[in-house]
Each structure stands twice: as C-alpha cells, then as structure tokens.
Amino acid sequence: MAVVPDVENISPDGHGEYWLERDIPTVGAIYRLDPREPLHPNTILCARDLGANADFSAIRGWLSFCEQHHDQACQPSTAHEPISKAFRVINCTNDPPIVEEHPWGITYAALSYVWGKGATEDWPRTILDAVVATRELGLEYLWVDQLCIDQSNQAEKNYLISRMTTIYEAAHFTIVAAAGSGATYGLPGVRTTPRRPQPKIKLDSGSILVSSLKDPRREIFESDYSTRGWTYQEGILSNRHIVFTDYQVYWECRCMAVSDAIYVPLELVHEDSGLRMADYMQSGIFKTASNSAGVLNKGEMAIIPADADRLEYGFSGRRDSSILAKLRGLDEHIRAFSARQLSYDEDSLTAFLGIAGMYKANRELYLLHGIPMWIGSILGGHSGAQITFALSVSSWYHRSASDQEVFVIEPCRRRNHLPSWSWAGWKGTVSWRAPPSDDHAVFMGDLIEYDTVDIAWAADIHLHDVGMTTPICLREIIVAGNLEADAARLLEVKNPLILKYSNLHSFRKQWEWRRLAGRHGRAQFYADRTTWDSQWRRLAGRLVSIGLSVPMTLEQWSAKHYTGEIVSVLMFAGRIPSNGHGRARFLTVRRVPTSSPAASAQRWERIGTVQLIVAEPSLDQYKTNEMLLKRLPVYPRGQDLIIQ
Incomplete structure (x- = not known):
C-alpha cells in the first residue's frame, strides 16, 4: 500500500507504466533467507545466496531441462549447408587444450566475446575459462573464432565469416563473455577471475538479507559486449546462451530465461506442455529472425521504441512466422546493429552477414x-x-x-x-x-x-x-x-x-x-x-x-x-x-x-x-x-x- 501525491507528473498508480520491466530489474530486490528453513515446494520465486564460483550444477540443470522439454525450438539448426572446409574446434578434454580439424557434424559449443585491444596471447584468459566451462557442461569441443580460423589465410577467413549463421546456429550452446572489455578479462567465477560480491547482511536471528542483484539482462545491455558490432550476430544466432556477467550466470534459450541469483522451479513456471515459459515470465533479449520489435500488434506503430531495452514478456518458441514478423525482426536487427561500434568501417556489412543469413530460407526476401x-x-x-x-x-x-x-x-x-x-x-x-x-x-x-x-x-x-x-x-x-x-x-x-x-x-x-500495453497472452x-x-x-x-x-x-x-x-x-x-x-x-x-x-x-x-x-x-x-x-x-x- 502506498500514498501517492496528487501531482500531475506522478502516475496515480504510484509508479511508471513500465516500472516492473525497467525500474525493478535495474536495482533488484531484497529477500530474506533462513538457512535453517527448507524451501517450500510451492515457492515460485526466491533469491539465492551466491558463492564465489559459478554453480555449474545449476547450469547443467538448465541445459538438461531445455534438452528434454523444449522440443525443436532450441535444438541446434541443421537447415544449412555443411561447412565444407577448415572447420576446426578446440579439444577441451586435452591438457593443454589443442585446436583440431574435424568433419562437420560433431557436437560443439561456441564462444562469443570481445577481443579487446592489445591482446597478444594465443590463449587469453576468456578462452581458457570457456574451455573449462565447456568441459564442466559435458562437451568435448569448443569453437572460437580467434583460434579456429586461420587469421593469416584471407580466403579461409572470408569463407568462414560468410558461414557465421551456420556455425552459431549449429552450436549446442554459446558461452557469452559479457564481463570486462577484452579477452584477457576471463569468465567471472570460473577459474581466477573473481565475481563481484552479492550484497548480503546476516541478521542476529540467523537469517540473511540478500540482493537478487540487477537483472542480468540489464547487465548485458550495459556491457562492452553489447556495444560491439561483431558480437551482435553471435548472440542472435545462437539458440542457447550461457552468459557470464560480473555478478552471476544467466541462461537464455528460445523458450526460457533464468539466472543463478534467482531460484525458480522450472516446471512450475512453464506452460503445462513444458515447451516454453509461461507468458507472465519476462522474455529474453537475444531476438530471433521474427520478433515484435517492441510492438504488440500490427496496428500499433511507434516512431521508434521509446525503451529499446525494455524487458518484454513471453516466449514464442517458434522459428517461423509471418512475413510481417520477419520484416519487423529484420528492421529491428538493422536498427540495433547500426547502433553498435566497429573498429573497421569495412565490417559494416560483413559483421551483419550472419543476421542476413537467417532470412535466406525466404528466397524472395x-x-x-x-x-x-x-x-x-x-x-x-x-x-x-x-x-x-x-x-x-x-x-x-x-x-x-x-x-x-x-x-x-x-x-x-x-x-x-x-x-x-x-x-x-x-x-x-x-x-x-x-x-x-x-x-x-x-x-x-x-x-x-x-x-x-x-x-x-x-x-x-x-x-x-x-x-x-x-x-x-x-x-x-x-x-x-x-x-x-x-x-x-x-x-x-x-x-x-x-x-x-x-x-x-x-x-x-x-x-x-x-499505446497498447499489457503482457502477451x-x-x-x-x-x-x-x-x-x-x-x-x-x-x-x-x-x-x-x-x-x-x-x-x-x-x-x-x-x-x-x-x-x-x-x-x-x-x-x-x-x-x-x-x-x-x-x-x-x-x-x-x-x-x-x-x-x-x-x-x-x-x-x-x-x-x-x-x-x-x-x-x-x-x-x-x-x-x-x-x-x-x-x-x-x-x-x-x-x-x-x-x-
């Protein structure tokens, strides 16, 4: 309950129209935890007391749930022509890891990260951390552009850059390094790169007040990762994302989004079919070829999304949809990509080839x-x-x-x-x-x-x-x-x-x-x-x-x-x-x-x-x-x- 001043520029509801989608995720919330009390089986939402290291058991649980319940929406794509040459991956089970050439068709993870300036190491910290994460999540192979493309072979580079759609859409999942500003930073909580501490206070009663932290989607929006042109298509093309931020780990696939700072029972927050999260759950930020671009229906046509990074609701779980949805998705991808930074002007279309590749199935477009x-x-x-x-x-x-x-x-x-x-x-x-x-x-x-x-x-x-x-x-x-x-x-x-x-x-x-407002569904x-x-x-x-x-x-x-x-x-x-x-x-x-x-x-x-x-x-x-x-x-x- 709240008393709201009768002032013209203050909403009679006491909060802005999008406070739940914008204001709360920006600062997080405070939860009381009692280590002596078991979690009630019907609890739908609760903060978690995070440790210094990433919880790979939780991440494995998200991956397993997605593999078992999300049908074809999140599966690696097999719709493209195979990579016919120079397909190399890092063997993560070898110590030290090595780059090997393999025939197309093996199961692998991919890494999306910011190279940064001045990095001279062949195996910078972010790549080595991604090797560990890949191995912890049960995969043997990892694809990383810096090491798996012969940077001295221009013909090979041109070929593989033109096949980014295939490489990232076919990955079992993509590890996203959203912390730091370069490859030397590492993945927080994996090896030596520390996480930033979760604010918490222990009370005399034995309970703990913990912060749910800033929503990781907002962390990603505000990161250097989200300013770089090359990383845009890498995030969009992948069907499963495991994102490491400075504070936490965030999972997003085409049907659900969760983080390790918030506990949610996946079965309870999915539709009865289990195919996707219920429409009251906030959706992901890595948009598909078809998306609403912040508009709920055909009749609502804004000049430009006033809150381009406002969190929306629901997961469509569908790869194919109407021509309108594809065109809106394409326009929005161009808008978002054009706002990013490129080190070289000559990359202004090259770094967009992966996004363009999503639309090649529509031969007329x-x-x-x-x-x-x-x-x-x-x-x-x-x-x-x-x-x-x-x-x-x-x-x-x-x-x-x-x-x-x-x-x-x-x-x-x-x-x-x-x-x-x-x-x-x-x-x-x-x-x-x-x-x-x-x-x-x-x-x-x-x-x-x-x-x-x-x-x-x-x-x-x-x-x-x-x-x-x-x-x-x-x-x-x-x-x-x-x-x-x-x-x-x-x-x-x-x-x-x-x-x-x-x-x-x-x-x-x-x-x-x-403006037409309200949640999908x-x-x-x-x-x-x-x-x-x-x-x-x-x-x-x-x-x-x-x-x-x-x-x-x-x-x-x-x-x-x-x-x-x-x-x-x-x-x-x-x-x-x-x-x-x-x-x-x-x-x-x-x-x-x-x-x-x-x-x-x-x-x-x-x-x-x-x-x-x-x-x-x-x-x-x-x-x-x-x-x-x-x-x-x-x-x-x-x-x-x-x-x-």
Whole structure:
C-alpha cells in the first residue's frame, strides 16, 4: 500500500507504466533467507545466496531441462549447408587444450566475446575459462573464432565469416563473455577471475538479507559486449546462451530465461506442455529472425521504441512466422546493429552477414547492400523488386532519439566503401519508423501480402557497377541471382520526378499519444500518454517529415533545394493498404564534386529522406498512379540521376 501525491507528473498508480520491466530489474530486490528453513515446494520465486564460483550444477540443470522439454525450438539448426572446409574446434578434454580439424557434424559449443585491444596471447584468459566451462557442461569441443580460423589465410577467413549463421546456429550452446572489455578479462567465477560480491547482511536471528542483484539482462545491455558490432550476430544466432556477467550466470534459450541469483522451479513456471515459459515470465533479449520489435500488434506503430531495452514478456518458441514478423525482426536487427561500434568501417556489412543469413530460407526476401527487397511479383503481377526496393531505400534514416520530432538532423560519418543509399554506408543508428505512425515493415508486408492495391508507384531504377557497364533494371528482376553486389553500386533513377517546392510552413498540432500495453497472452489496455504539442510543418499543403544525415538547418535545407545544390527525388508513392492513408517518399541527394570536367555524368550522394503524408480522403479522389502524381508537388527533371 502506498500514498501517492496528487501531482500531475506522478502516475496515480504510484509508479511508471513500465516500472516492473525497467525500474525493478535495474536495482533488484531484497529477500530474506533462513538457512535453517527448507524451501517450500510451492515457492515460485526466491533469491539465492551466491558463492564465489559459478554453480555449474545449476547450469547443467538448465541445459538438461531445455534438452528434454523444449522440443525443436532450441535444438541446434541443421537447415544449412555443411561447412565444407577448415572447420576446426578446440579439444577441451586435452591438457593443454589443442585446436583440431574435424568433419562437420560433431557436437560443439561456441564462444562469443570481445577481443579487446592489445591482446597478444594465443590463449587469453576468456578462452581458457570457456574451455573449462565447456568441459564442466559435458562437451568435448569448443569453437572460437580467434583460434579456429586461420587469421593469416584471407580466403579461409572470408569463407568462414560468410558461414557465421551456420556455425552459431549449429552450436549446442554459446558461452557469452559479457564481463570486462577484452579477452584477457576471463569468465567471472570460473577459474581466477573473481565475481563481484552479492550484497548480503546476516541478521542476529540467523537469517540473511540478500540482493537478487540487477537483472542480468540489464547487465548485458550495459556491457562492452553489447556495444560491439561483431558480437551482435553471435548472440542472435545462437539458440542457447550461457552468459557470464560480473555478478552471476544467466541462461537464455528460445523458450526460457533464468539466472543463478534467482531460484525458480522450472516446471512450475512453464506452460503445462513444458515447451516454453509461461507468458507472465519476462522474455529474453537475444531476438530471433521474427520478433515484435517492441510492438504488440500490427496496428500499433511507434516512431521508434521509446525503451529499446525494455524487458518484454513471453516466449514464442517458434522459428517461423509471418512475413510481417520477419520484416519487423529484420528492421529491428538493422536498427540495433547500426547502433553498435566497429573498429573497421569495412565490417559494416560483413559483421551483419550472419543476421542476413537467417532470412535466406525466404528466397524472395533479399538484402542488397543491406536494403530489404522482395524478389518476385506482388500486387497481382507488379515487380516486387522495383516497388519494395524503392520503398525500403527511401524509408530508412538516422534517428537515435525516441522523441516525436519530425525534422531530424543526425550528423553521421560516411563509410565510403559502400553506396550512400545503403544504411551500411554510414556510421549511425538507423530507424525504419517515421512520424506520425509509420512502420516500414507494415507497409512492405502489406505490399507483399495484398493481392492488389489501387495506388502503388515506384521510380524506374537501374543499378550499375562503378564503370557503368552492366545496367540492371529492377523492374525486370525475377531472381536474386541477377543482383550481384559488385554490379549494383550505383543507383540510376530514370526520368526522375523532383520535389518542386522547398518552403516549409510551421504549425502546431496537438497529439495525445496512447499505446497498447499489457503482457502477451493477457488482457491488453491503452496506456495514456501526456498530451503535448508538436511542431509540425507543411510542404505544398501536406504534412512533411524530414530526416538528414548531415548537419543542416531547415533554412539551409530550403535554400539548397532552391539553388539546386541538393534535390529530393521521388522514389515511392502509394497507399498503405492496412490503414488507407498514402505516403510519398523521397531521397534527398547532394551533388558530388567531379574529379574531371570531362566526367560523363553528374553523380549524387544520398544525405536524407523526405516523406509527404497523403490523407485517406484526398487519396480516395485519386484512382490511378497518374492522378496521384499530378497532385504531388513534383516535376520531371529531364535528365537521369545517378546516386553513388
């Protein structure tokens, strides 16, 4: 019971909407333990008095329960082509451990860790600790990239890096080193690396007050491990994770999440079938190919998850699901990965290959330099490649904040080894959601799943190699094999339509943001948000939102459009089938200085996006693509436009 002040900014419930998912896990709770009293058989939750060493008997219990009850959801994947060469593992039963080459198909564990800077040891402490952990958990072999890939053989490295999906999905489990900042730190509680002590007080009565500790998922979120680009795919691809943090050990598989600081009887907190934890249990953080990205249903479309690391509930236990779930999962993986750090710009797509590999089973879903597109016909015979690529390439923009701003300036650094129209060609956090309630995954999913849409227009896009010798017309693409990345570096828009006006008119619009809340599988409700005024702008009478990846004021944006230094080219226009409203999406590009006056054609570089909102009543008046284009503020440029 609590007395809550009648103050406007304090919830009448006495706590925030997500206090259970965010506030409590951040600090933990205090439990009273009496060593003289046996644990009641119906106890569902209780803190444990942790020792200095990791409790491998508890970890073996989690692994055994998963193996016996979780059916196929957590089993190592056998769906991929086998590793045909250079598959090596560490023999953990040998003393000292040695690296051996084996045929594909043996049972092994994998290690995911941060290499760190300045490490020169062949067998750093983290790897040696992982060898001990693997042996304690009953396995003989461990795969570690540093030792199992010949770092001096570039061809071998390229091959095995391209097979990360297979290697980590086929591992029996993956040991995750989430403590420290490099391979020399070790796994706390395994050999010589100490755990940080669990706060506890012994009372005169003989009882002990112990802390349940910060939720290990929050420890992982705040670790160096979660800032590194290469570790992202390693965690996502594995079906079972054994995570060592500074304080405790955390288990996560596709069907349950537990830690050794909290005792829960696994049988009681699982569904009756035993296949997965009940929906009142908080879920894991290593998301699959399909996930909600923090959104509970199709109708709820946030700009960007306000709490990207907020803990959710329930375990789906399913590897396959709808196109919408896969697209949302892919968009969320791109967002999360793009927020991480890479030591080398050239790894901005290489370190994502494992995530991309999760979607190869859907042969129509293809990533061109990281941009999602659907190969094959959609909407009753239209080119899926042309329409979905045009939508996707004009939907991503840089946004790391979770506010509702509609003019977003987020200066980012270019990665020049990739095209500017690819998110991987920039260093910065990507968003696929735009105000007021747009979700790229919903839009693209609708275009794929609906039989017909009355209005869906896409620019005539051709792709070229750097020498402009091998043009590829997207409208004619029906198989992904025709889209070689090296032959698709330049994006040429034929007969482009250019934004005619650049004068923006400000006005204030009141919004009451409400969000569907509640746990999966339980009654859901709308959580009221504070009513606030937002600074909106109109362009040619339509609501507009703008995203920029370079520093620029609104006044400069308008002036540079007027002088022609930058232009915004229409890439996609159409109706969102599931809600009836329309969008016109543009790429904003700037001139690239040419090295020679004799250059054959002016080149441009993508620096941002523009989105115009076409309300349903207006859109209903336009029966065809041509009618819509006549009403949009665009004009034909008369010269093709090449974006590099």
